[in-house]
Amino acid sequence: MRLLTHNMLSSNIKGVSNGFPLRLDVENSVSKEVEFNPDFLRNMFSKIDWKALVDAARSMGYAELPEEAPDSSMLDSDEFLKKFHHALLELHLDEGALICPETGRRFPVNKA
């Protein structure tokens, strides 16, 4: 599972008031090359919860993203876009689980 998807998911278990972000339990992560498309990244940027992405990427051993939510002028920087691209689309949680932040319920993740 890519971090793009992790960033969109929110636990909807009954009674949970804030199911986002799901915690990551990373047993194994892999990186797969994906074609770089700046248009997609610019389109997605406003929808991404930056902190959740930074934390998730770090838990998978990737710490290159700026800590602070960048302003949209960064979307002209190829260097920034490449890092954003890698974190969002190329890092995969291959084996592990997503964990509901309120109930602690585990959703197992396996194979990409």
Added chain:
Amino acid sequence: MSSRPELQAPPEIFYNDAESRKYTSSSRIMEIQAKLSERALELLALPDDGVPRLMLDIGCGSGLSGETLSDSGHQWIGLDISQSMLNVALEREVEGDLLLADMGQGLGLRPGVIDGAISISAVQWLCNADKKSHEPRLRLKAFFGSLYRCLARGARAVLQVYPENIAQRELILGFAMRAGFAGGVVVDYPHSSKSRKEYLVLTCGPPSVSTALPSGKNEDGEDWSDEDSEDEENQTVCISERHRPRKKLKLTKKTKGRQWVLNKKEQKRRKGDVVPADSKYTARKRKARF
């Protein structure tokens, strides 16, 4: 046509390992699902700017529908209730991320993040009560409510469905409208029993020009809303087993008189809902033999 899969077993049981494999190795099925997905993507009417979008494929199965999204360059998230179907999708190395989930429990997605959703041949499954705890109306409500929330304002969802009968189509469409969607049903090839296909074309957000319903393929110049009013006439005959009590309710409503019906229709029109044109048949008295 053999009996409907929906009537044989719950989806996660019907689509077991053997069936999932069979489904995905039939070239006839592959071709049909690809065609349906291409048409759904067309009806989504995404801006023609070449920018890849984040899409959802609901009841994605083994990924036949999602592949159409990948072919057009989009990123997608797929969800399905059958682990066997998802296993086949994994084997086939589809590009979308796959989630094992029951759409009837609502989609666990953040609000406003999805650019468009498709669902091919899946949503009619929600009309079944496969477990004691299943109440189709609650499941439809949870599904459409959560779908509405996760879509970006102005985004569309196109759901190709095989309703068992008119009552089922109305049930599904009714819950979509209640969730706040504008839109209606587009019927391709309405006069062919074989090629006839139905798509719920739903737009998120207040009605506007962009919510006007596209026309179906090969409608023979017939206004499909005319066809719809014909359907309404048939409804009293096509009482489905499952929704009998609800049907009765509808019938009693009809006794409220022509003016009441006309007012209601006008109200719905103002809301942007698709309503059949008024005619001399509107709310007329029905013969006792019904």
